[in-house]
Amino acid sequence: MLKEMNENPLETIELELAVLIRRLTSITADKRNATLDRSAYLLLHQLYLQGSSGVRALADEFQLDISTVSRQAAALEQKGYVDKVPDPMDGRAYFYQITDLGTKMLVEYKQGRLDRLTKLLNGWSDEDCERFGDLLRKFNQSIK
Amino acid sequence: MLKEMNENPLETIELELAVLIRRLTSITADKRNATLDRSAYLLLHQLYLQGSSGVRALADEFQLDISTVSRQAAALEQKGYVDKVPDPMDGRAYFYQITDLGTKMLVEYKQGRLDRLTKLLNGWSDEDCERFGDLLRKFNQSIK
DNA sequence: AGATCTAATTGTTCCAAACCATTATAGAAG
DNA sequence: CTTCTATAATGGTTTGGAACAATTAGATCT
DSSP states (O other): OSSOOOOHHHHHHHHHHHHHHHHHHHHHHTTOSSSSSSHHHHHHHHHHHHOOOOOHHHHHHTTHHHHHHHHHHHHHTTSSSSSEOOOTTTTTTTEEEEEEHHHHHHHHHHHHHHHHHHHHTTTHHHHHHHHHHHHHHHHHHHHH | OSOOOOOOOOHHHHHHHHHHHHHHHHHHTTTTTOSOOOOHHHHHHHHHOOBBBOHHHHHHHTTOOOOHHHHHHHHHHTTSSSEEOOOOOOOOEEEEEEEEHHHHHHHHHHHHHHHHHHHHHHTOHHHHHHHHHHHHHHHHEEEE
16 A cells, blocks of 8 residues: 555655654653753743743744743743743733843753764764754744 | 854754754644644554564654553554554563554555645755755664 | 563653633724 | 723643553563
């Protein structure tokens, strides 16, 4: 019927993406590494690079439900990694801002990830690394 | 301190992987597509290609905890997508085998994924698709 | 036969995410 | 200016995926 399901590039991508997500999920779920969890990392990263924003904007950015981001942001605030600042223009709205502690955690966590990745890609050529990074970025933009 | 965090390829890969996993997670969590869930898909896929095996082997293959696979396999059995066959050589052990129904679901689901991916990669060159597939496979093998 | 090792299941916990309902404020229309 | 509607954010609840720990039952080894 299908059997060797893997003739064409699209099928390869399709399957390998499924495998990838499984593998990455278990790695990031590993608490030995996790000073931050994945959601916290992306949120902090966004707040670090793009500056303060509300849950609405963050949810749009990551295509997450607002409630999801709301909870994640609340968790970060509770840990002191972000500050929640009322929007002076709109009594309903808030901004989140990364704190110094949050920045510190972000940098540490990112470095840990980089170290592990560097080890993992030890045998890869510079060219392959560059291509892979470019294609991943391109793919992410395609999804968006 | 860091700011443009994205000079070198490793950093690009590191960040884009985090983004990718987020995006893919929300897509596969979308129940409009999900006739199967992700874990079911990979399990069925493995049983389809590699033939029957026990939870032990499956857990090793995916680097999952045995308990996780046990539950996933039980769910599949409950839906009639796999049969659970006692190992005649070992009274403790079982094999799981994909059923016709399971195969049907697998094929349907895979086709749905392929369709969506094809649409997504509409603007991509054949070359980029091929490269991306190859690099993903290579990366997955590196993780393993 | 008893000690130990192994296959699998089940209880529990945690994280990530969705959907739905709710509260509170803003803005628009009468 | 008050009522209606739209929007910002939160919280309740459910689902899926995964881990770890404890348990049961069948192997294996001495």
